[in-house]
Amino acid sequence: MELTAVDWLGVSVVVRWLLGWWLSRHLLPLPALCLExxxxxxVLIPARNEEATLHHLLQGLAAQTLQPLEVIVIDDHSSDGTAAIAQASANGLPLRLVQPPPLPPGWCGKTWALHHGVQCSxxxxxxxLDADTEPAAGLLxxxxxxxxxxxxxVSVQPFHRTExxxxxxxxxxxxxxxxxxxxxxxxGVAFGPAMATSRAHYLRSGGHQAVASRVVEDWFLAHCYEQExxxxxAFIGDGQIAYRMYPGGLGDLVVGFDKNFATAAGEVRWPWMLAVVLWLSGLFWAxxxxxASLLGWPLVGDPNPLGHGVIYGAYAVQLLVITQRVGRFRWSPLVFPIPVLFFLGVFLLAIVNLERGSVQWKGRTVSTR
Structure with a gap:
């Protein structure tokens, strides 16, 4: 039997939906292991204007099964109460608060802060650990x-806690x-919010000095390690570490993802990027x-809403299952066209800022090139 164009389109969408399950198969949590x-x-914590989040991290560190030798909070010239919160939330931790010298040319704030923190450790x-992370007791x-x-x-991408x-x-x-x-x-991938390395391997890689100007320093630090x-x-942090990204509001969320999108997209390996784009194209179609079929909008293919409803439901179920390991997303998988529109909008903004060459983040101009 000869398949029509509509049939082929349906098969294509199903294949792309199955590709989503394949892409999610490698979401491996950090294993619970015993120390040799x-x-x-x-523990080194870069902190710039983190008065609203830092106390969660320090409380979590105080409850660790492995207690650190020292916790160094590097106050990156904050304009809020970050320093006071750090001192007030020590909770018996061996905490030191340090401040790096003024940011020199050619450095990003986070890389400069961590470079200085390592020198003090x-x-x-x-x-x-990023200042907005929330570790469980066994994380360290x-x-x-x-x-x-x-x-x-070794690094971990935290579970995204939303409020x-x-x-x-x-x-x-x-x-x-x-x-x-x-x-x-x-x-070969690293996530900056939670990373661990021996001092010897850090120094051998060149450390943060080798990635001084990089906004997504974790990606490029990983390259430095591999070159040596x-x-x-890298692992996901489900059950081990969480964070609440951009609690400062929608504007912070847009700019934060915008700068990461613009600077990191070129580092993704093309086979993985192709697979993700194919999956996303099916999601966008759904x-x-x-x-479109319900509201009479322009539509390519069968206008019957029943078939489109089945595809929509399949993607909603897929998102509900997969995102449980990634973050607390309660309603967005069910109304995924709204997050899709937001994703596309920030993507276009990232292209604009990539051409412009910079974005504003925490009172500083951040290069996107």
């Missing part, structure tokens, strides 16, 4: 044990960012066709 031995650990193992032990087992650089309605719009950014890269042992023959491994 208990090393001295320096003394642990055998360096753990870098699991992360350091995995670094002992694998060597090189307010606008945060649901970030669903696709979280999901695509993980689908577009390989994960697991020796995958050191493994780079997001358009059901409303």
């Amino acid at each position: 031995h208990a090393p001295s650990v320096s 003394g642990g055998e193992v360096l753990v870098f 032990e699991s992360l350091v044990a995995q670094q002992q087992r694998l060597g090189g650089l 307010r309605l606008y945060e649901q719009l970030s669903m696709l950014f979280n999901l695509v960012g993980l689908m577009a890269v390989p994960l697991g042992p020796r995958c 023959g050191l493994p780079v491994s 997001a358009w066709c059901l409303p």
Whole structure:
């Protein structure tokens, strides 16, 4: 029997839907491992205007099963109460608050802060945690044990904890960012919010000085490790570490994803990018066709809403299942055309800012080139 153009289109969408399951198969959580031995650990936290989030991280560090040698909060010239919050939330931690010298030309704020923090530290193992992360009690032990087992650089992408309605719009950014890269042992990918490395391997890679000007320093730091023959491994943080991204409002969320989108897209390996684009094209089709068939909008293919409803439901179920490991997205998988529109809007804005060459972030001009 000869298939019509509509039939072929339906088969194509189903294949792209199946591709989504294939892309999500490698979302591996950080394993819970026992330490080979208990090393001295320096925890380094870059913090610029993080008064609303820092106390969650320090409370989590105080409850760790592996207690660090030192916790160094690098106050990156904050204009809010970050320094006071750090001192008030020490909770018995061996905490030091330091401030780097003024930002020199050729450096990003985060890379300069962490470079300075490492120079002030003394642990055998360096753990870098973003100030908005919220670790479970076993995070440090699991992360350091995995670094002992694998060597090189080990990182974790935190589970995205959402509270307010606008945060649901970030669903696709979280999901695509993980689908577009390989994960697991020796995958070659690093996530900046939570990373662990031995001091020896850090120095051998060139450290943050080698990626001084990079906005997405984690990606390029991973390259530096690989160039030195050191493994780079990455996992998801479901059950181990969470964060609430951009609690400052919708504007912060747009600019934050915009700068990461514009600077990191070129680093994704093309086979993975092609697979993600194919999956997204099926998702975009499903997001358009059901409303179009119901509302009489221009439509390519069968105008019957029943078939489009089945495809829409299949993608909604897929998003509900996959995002459970990535973040707390309650309603956005069910009304995914709204996050799709938001994703496309930020993507177009990222292209504009890529041409413009910069975005404004936390009071600084950040290069997108």
